[in-house]
Amino acid sequence: MDGRKSVFFAYLFALIGGPFGLHHLYLGRTQHALLWFTTFGGFVMGWIYELLFSISKYVREANCDHQLMLHYYIRMRQMKSPSFEITRLCGQYLTSLIYGFLTYYAFPETWHEQASKAIFVAVCTAVAIALGTKLVGTIGPRQCSFVWPLFGALIGLPLLIRPPNLAPSFNIPIILCCIMFEWKIEWNFDYFQMAAISKIKDSTPSVSLKQIRIKRRHIVKRCLLYGLGALIFVGVFTSAIYQNLQVDVDGRRVKIKDVLNDFFKSQKFLLFYEQMKRILHHLFSFYMQHGVKGLWKQIWTILDFENQQQAFKILNLSTNASQKEIESQCRSLSRQWHPDRYRNSEEKQNAQTIFMNIQQACDRLSHERRRRQTLNTMKRENPQ
Numbered sequence: 001m002d003g004r005k006s007v008f009f010a011y012l013f014a015l016i017g018g019p020f021g022l023h024h025l026y027l028g029r030t031q032h033a034l035l036w037f038t039t040f041g042g043f044v045m046g047w048i049y050e051l052l053f054s055i056s057k058y059v060r061e062a063n064c065d066h067q068l069m070l071h072y073y074i075r076m077r078q079m080k081s082p083s084f085e086i087t088r089l090c091g092q093y094l095t096s097l098i099y100g101f102l103t104y105y106a107f108p109e110t111w112h113e114q115a116s117k118a119i120f121v122a123v124c125t126a127v128a129i130a131l132g133t134k135l136v137g138t139i140g141p142r143q144c145s146f147v148w149p150l151f152g153a154l155i156g157l158p159l160l161i162r163p164p165n166l167a168p169s170f171n172i173p174i175i176l177c178c179i180m181f182e183w184k185i186e187w188n189f190d191y192f193q194m195a196a197i198s199k200i201k202d203s204t205p206s207v208s209l210k211q212i213r214i215k216r217r218h219i220v221k222r223c224l225l226y227g228l229g230a231l232i233f234v235g236v237f238t239s240a241i242y243q244n245l246q247v248d249v250d251g252r253r254v255k256i257k258d259v260l261n262d263f264f265k266s267q268k269f270l271l272f273y274e275q276m277k278r279i280l281h282h283l284f285s286f287y288m289q290h291g292v293k294g295l296w297k298q299i300w301t302i303l304d305f306e307n308q309q310q311a312f313k314i315l316n317l318s319t320n321a322s323q324k325e326i327e328s329q330c331r332s333l334s335r336q337w338h339p340d341r342y343r344n345s346e347e348k349q350n351a352q353t354i355f356m357n358i359q360q361a362c363d364r365l366s367h368e369r370r371r372r373q374t375l376n377t378m379k380r381e382n383p384q
Contacts (some may be wrong), residue, residue: 003193005027005062007055007056009026010027013025014055018047018050019040020037020041021033021037023058027059027061028222029062038098039092039095081186082141083185084182089182092133092137092174095135096130100129102128103127104125105244106240107243122161127150127367129173130146130149130152131146131151131183133149137181138188143191144181148183149177149180156175156176247259282296308364310361311360311364326365333358339352
């Protein structure tokens with residue numbers, strides 16, 4: 001997947017997992033893929049826009065198309081820094097707002113009541129805001145040190161430290177963050193390994209441009225970075241939901257974390273927990289004595305026993321029933337519940353379901369009988 005990229009596969013991945021950045025991961029755009037995962041395809045609108053206008057350009061960029069490289073070369077020679085883009089600014093604002101909001105509310109409410117912890121929460125929120133600004137702003141051959149957007153967010157830090165009864169103000173820190181970012185934004189010549197471009201003469205740019213290769217991490221590294229970033233985001237998102245989501249219980253609003261805490265302290269859960277501990281302890285002891293093969297055989301024996309019990313229950317027989325009684329009951333129930341005996345559509349459908357269960361139960365017990373006969377024969381022929 002690290003050779004020339006295909007337009008077909010790029011569109012295929014965009015259709016299958018576009019909102020999660022799967023096509024960007026395929027094209028080597030790890031940062032863009034992670035951004036799409038955390039914003040669900042750029043709030044869906046970004047994903048749709050790419051499907052209509054941008055994917056072919058991304059493929060050309062991934063394949064270092066000569067004309068596209070020449071376009072970037074001309075822009076970098078004519079402009080000292082990337083131009084201001086209103087759509088990118090809107091993306092920075094929305095992404096930073098989402099990151100900051102989730103990070104702030106991912107912490108327990110009690111933390112906002114204590115000065116030291118409230119400052120820690122505010123700093124983490126400022127870091128998340130700066131990360132959102134940089135993530136959107138540095139897509140493509142653009143770069144800016146993380147220090148500058150973080151500095152802008154930290155200037156607005158006092159607005160993120162509020163009493164529990166007042167909501168924090170995210171707008172000013174985000175705006176300051178974006179201003180600092182735009183002030184320090186510059187071209188990233190290493191994005192296309194363009195360090196040599198500055199030495200190219202205007203008359204012969206094409207000779208060296210053909211030798212340019214885009215810098216991309218190996219697919220394994222890309223997937224690991226993507227997975228790590230996605231895991232962190234899911235953790236923060238889950239914590240925010242856990243700390244703030246409310247449900248109706250007997251007509252009153254209760255936070256889901258309180259419901260879960262009560263459940264984990266309930267007698268039923270404690271009893272279930274103790275039973276699971278005993279089962280796991282028994283399995284571990286059995287494994288230490290008999291190994292993996294013996295443990296696997298024991299599990300299948302238990303499952304077979306449960307299936308046999310269910311088969312006897314369906315046939316309305318005791319587990320001590322003889323083979324003759326089993327065969328007689330199978331014939332009797334099969335005649336009683338055969339679908340051809342019923343004309344009403346509902347009764348016929350119900351009879352068909354029961355008839356199939358009876359046949360499966362009979363087959364199960366018949367198979368078990370043959371298996372036991374085979375084992376007994378083998379023991380007689382090969383006594384130990």
